[in-house]
Amino acid sequence: MRNFKLVIEYDGSRYDGWQKQKNPKSITIQDKIESVLSKMEEEEITLIGAARTEAGVHANAQIANFTSNTKMKPYEIKHYLNRFLPRDIAVIEVTEEADRFHSSFNAKSFKYLYKIAMGEYESVFERKFSYYSFKKLDVSRMKLGAKYLLGKHDFKAFSDNKRMKKSTEREIYSIDIYGNNSEVQITIQADDFWPNMARILVGTLMEVGLGNIDPEDVANILVSKDREMAGPTAEARGLFLLEVEY
Structure with missing residues (x-):
């Protein structure tokens, strides 16, 4: 499995925060990005965010990571995400990291x-x-x-x-x-x-x-x-x- 790090910016105005919720009617940043990633490789992707920003809060540089067996290069993943994500979410950077990198646990x-x-x-x-x-x-x-x-x-x-x-x-x-x-x-x-x-x-x-x-x-x-x-x-x-x- 490969481990990818994302740097993400978003306008949180219409979202119920970063983290997915039990309420099926909620719309979150995590939901939107996971949905595109899962379609990209036709596998279930779990995205781990560094900060659980609340409903309506924005981000200039949220950090997240996910693991996948994809053969795509980081820049190809970036282009794919920015093509299919809503215009109020943008992926600034995608890099491949060591297996031990965890966007939340490793944050200082x-x-x-x-x-x-x-x-x-x-x-x-x-x-x-x-x-x-x-x-x-x-x-x-x-x-x-x-x-x-x-x-x-x-x-x-x-x-x-x-x-x-x-x-x-x-x-x-x-x-x-x-x-x-x-x-x-x-x-x-x-x-x-x-x-x-x-x-x-x-x-x-x-x-x-x-x-x-x-x-x-x-x-x-x-x-x-x-x-x-x-x-x-x-x-x-x-x-x-x-x-x-x-």
Whole structure:
């Protein structure tokens, strides 16, 4: 069996996230790509994704891998996929990897970008790819609040899953916040994220930027482990999976 790695970008607007679901009516990125791969070689293909992006979340460089007995070359697989996939999913690169490569287990860190638009009106053309804030955000306050999130902590307060049995300890390596009069961009890199974590972090930082939460109170939210103290879950449309590092 050969092991292939895919680098994928997609507009997640009309999908129920990356991972296939039990609901037969759901439409996921994994479903779409597996379907094309399975038809390509007339064999059942299972695609393993690095990050389980949620419904409506986009990706600049999702990583996935699959095994197959195909005789096709990597560039031929790439061309085949891009010919038959919907136009809101594109395969940027296909490479053959060692048998031991696993897109999820081998990942060392994940980087997400959240885009926030500001101004007098919401752009018609950018509305699917950024969250619109009617009020101006104070970036300097957001940067102060973000400092308390850096490092290894228990991020239970930033989890929507009250029944989560796995450890909620994660390590955030960096949070970069850029802003001007028309937009704010928040980039977060961590060793791992669970569903909605990035969006709750962003929602909390936006509350800081709006003056509803003091920057130093972010430390108290972490210690509390109480989801009710953190900010709301930011809308999915502004979130992009930027990079997976190995």
